[in-house]
Amino acid sequence: MKLTVYEVEQIATLARLELSDNEKELYAKQLSVVFDYIGMLKEVNTDGVPETCQVTGLEDVVREDKAINSGEEIKQKLINSFPEKMGKLLKVKAVFDDVN
Amino acid sequence: MNLNQLTIKKAHDGLKKKEFSSVELTQSCLDRIKERNPELNAFISVFEGEAIQEAKKADELIASKKQQTLTGIPFCVKDAICTADRRSTASAKILDNYTPSFDATVIKKIREQGAVLLGKNNCDTFGHGASNENSMYGPVKNPHDLTRVAGGSSGGTAAAVADHMCIFGIGEDTGGSIRQPASFCGIVGLRPSYGRNSRYGIMPMASSLDTVGPMTKTVEDAAIVEEIIAGKDSLDATTVDVGVPKYSKKLKVESKKLRIGVPKEYFETEGMDEEVKTKIKTKIGEMEKQGLEIVEVSLPMTKYAIPVYYIIVPCEDSSNLGRMDGIRYGVREEAKNLYDVYTKSRRAGFPDEVKRRIMIGTYALSAGYYDAYYRKAQKVRTLIIQDFERVFSEVDLLVTPTSPFPAFKLGEKKDDVLAMYLADIFVAPAAVAGIPAISVPTGNTKAGLPVGLQIIGPRLGEEKIFKLANLIS
Numbered sequence: 281m282k283l284t285v286y287e288v289e290q291i292a293t294l295a296r297l298e299l300s301d302n303e304k305e306l307y308a309k310q311l312s313v314v315f316d317y318i319g320m321l322k323e324v325n326t327d328g329v330p331e332t333c334q335v336t337g338l339e340d341v342v343r344e345d346k347a348i349n350s351g352e353e354i355k356q357k358l359i360n361s362f363p364e365k366m367g368k369l370l371k372v373k374a375v376f377d378d379v380n
Numbered sequence: 381m382n383l384n385q386l387t388i389k390k391a392h393d394g395l396k397k398k399e400f401s402s403v404e405l406t407q408s409c410l411d412r413i414k415e416r417n418p419e420l421n422a423f424i425s426v427f428e429g430e431a432i433q434e435a436k437k438a439d440e441l442i443a444s445k446k447q448q449t450l451t452g453i454p455f456c457v458k459d460a461i462c463t464a465d466r467r468s469t470a471s472a473k474i475l476d477n478y479t480p481s482f483d484a485t486v487i488k489k490i491r492e493q494g495a496v497l498l499g500k501n502n503c504d505t506f507g508h509g510a511s512n513e514n515s516m517y518g519p520v521k522n523p524h525d526l527t528r529v530a531g532g533s534s535g536g537t538a539a540a541v542a543d544h545m546c547i548f549g550i551g552e553d554t555g556g557s558i559r560q561p562a563s564f565c566g567i568v569g570l571r572p573s574y575g576r577n578s579r580y581g582i583m584p585m586a587s588s589l590d591t592v593g594p595m596t597k598t599v600e601d602a603a604i605v606e607e608i609i610a611g612k613d614s615l616d617a618t619t620v621d622v623g624v625p626k627y628s629k630k631l632k633v634e635s636k637k638l639r640i641g642v643p644k645e646y647f648e649t650e651g652m653d654e655e656v657k658t659k660i661k662t663k664i665g666e667m668e669k670q671g672l673e674i675v676e677v678s679l680p681m682t683k684y685a686i687p688v689y690y691i692i693v694p695c696e697d698s699s700n701l702g703r704m705d706g707i708r709y710g711v712r713e714e715a716k717n718l719y720d721v722y723t724k725s726r727r728a729g730f731p732d733e734v735k736r737r738i739m740i741g742t743y744a745l746s747a748g749y750y751d752a753y754y755r756k757a758q759k760v761r762t763l764i765i766q767d768f769e770r771v772f773s774e775v776d777l778l779v780t781p782t783s784p785f786p787a788f789k790l791g792e793k794k795d796d797v798l799a800m801y802l803a804d805i806f807v808a809p810a811a812v813a814g815i816p817a818i819s820v821p822t823g824n825t826k827a828g829l830p831v832g833l834q835i836i837g838p839r840l841g842e843e844k845i846f847k848l849a850n851l852i853s
């Protein structure tokens with residue numbers, strides 16, 4: 281399988297990654313090698329084989345839907361780790377550019 | 381012998397008999413870190429002042445006869461594991477300033493005993509790698525040969541334990557990240573069964589594979605740590621509610637009672653180092669002389685473990701790393717709109733391998749490819765599990781090399797993505813199957829590089845693994 285630079289650009293957009301032109305070319309090459317390699321699974325007959333989504337065999341692990349209060353100290357630590365804040369609020373950029 | 385060279389067992393006994401204090405023991409480790417870390421680069425953060433304070437508290441506990449197994453014992457932790465009020469970067473620049481408000485459950489259990497947290501270890505960023513060269517804080521060097529890698533991704537922890545910068549360490553193993561560096565550095569490293577130890581507070585890489593476990597100087601120490609950190613946790617719904625044996629009290633075994641399988645596929649791999657092969661075969665010969673029954677077995681699905689792994693991991697990775705966006709925590713890059721905040725923060729905060737994995741996962745999970753990749757891999761995963769189940773109906777444990785070769789040169793595989801992935805060829809199968817495995821040192825090559833022997837057990841078979849590991853160490 282050969283990935284093109286265009287496909288790499290599309291994947292990068294989906295994944296919210298900004299890539300340089302050099303990276304796009306490098307990843308197109310490297311990802312093609314990796315997909316060729318993992319493509320070897322095609323040779324395994326998996327007709328009628330169930331998927332393994334988890335290995336513990338546990339089912340329906342539930343708990344009461346009750347909020348646990350972490351307290352003021354933890355709350356303040358979380359606020360302190362915001363990259364930008366206004367009082368106790370997390371500050372983020374507008375979704376759209378300013379329309380002038 | 382310096383205090384930093386002690387095992388958990390000996391350090392505990394020495395503290396109990398008041399032969400030395402935790403402050404002295406801790407200082408001895410800090411001195412070693414100061415002396416050696418500039419060269420080895422095993423630590424990203426060292427908490428000198430805090431560690432001494434914790435050691436003083438531990439000494440008070442010991443004085444008032446409240447000593448538990450790990451009270452006053454200095455340890456270190458892979459940086460991809462959250463530690464409360466202690467910087468945790470996962471070797472990613474996007475988390476360069478991140479300080480969690482909570483301890484991972486396994487760390488909480490250790491610190492509740494009064495253990496002393498020395499610092500956080502360098503690793504491949506978010507655990508992505510087998511050589512520690514994918515760290516944004518530089519590679520870790522192998523204490524046995526500074527021109528070689530320490531292995532990865534828990535390379536810093538392996539180097540720190542091997543070089544006696546601490547008494548023990550805690551690592552994380554998704555595909556081999558505890559066992560492979562343990563083998564490269566000549567220490568003991570256990571990957572527990574998936575669900576045995578809580579993953580709460582472990583920065584997620586591939587949620588269906590991630591495990592956390594001990595990296596230690598002896599098998600007994602690994603058993604001591606594992607019996608403390610294992611168990612059901614309400615904060616991790618995948619932990620199993622099965623009693624935790626006192627592994628360290630059950631290390632003795634009648635060797636004749638164990639039937640050991642040697643899977644032939646693990647010795648037929650292309651590019652395998654002859655010296656490693658000979659060393660492991662010689663060890664198996666010795667085990668037979670000790671009275672263990674050795675039988676050759678076959679695991680025909682072995683060669684598919686790496687392709688399965690490199691589909692499942694990037695897929696789950698690409699989803700898990702969505703949270704690393706510079707919004708709620710970590711480093712945010714300035715940009716004119718929200719979309720650019722995401723892309724620029726991720727550009728500055730991720731190394732190549734992280735970007736590659738996110739791209740592989742995003743592509744493999746996109747519409748039209750899910751069946752061909754992720755679903756197919758999950759089906760082959762079932763066949764790999766069935767392979768192991770069949771073999772474990774005939775034998776108690778499996779013995780294999782941990783890695784096809786000893787520690788390689790820095791830079792040797794860095795640009796060859798596939799060669800790096802294949803370094804995990806013997807450690808990935810147990811990870812994919814969710815079963816436990818340990819790496820124990822089994823001597824050095826002529827060049828002085830450690831060789832690791834891997835023991836793989838059935839699900840929740842840690843007790844048997846420890847028994848055999850202890851017998852042959």
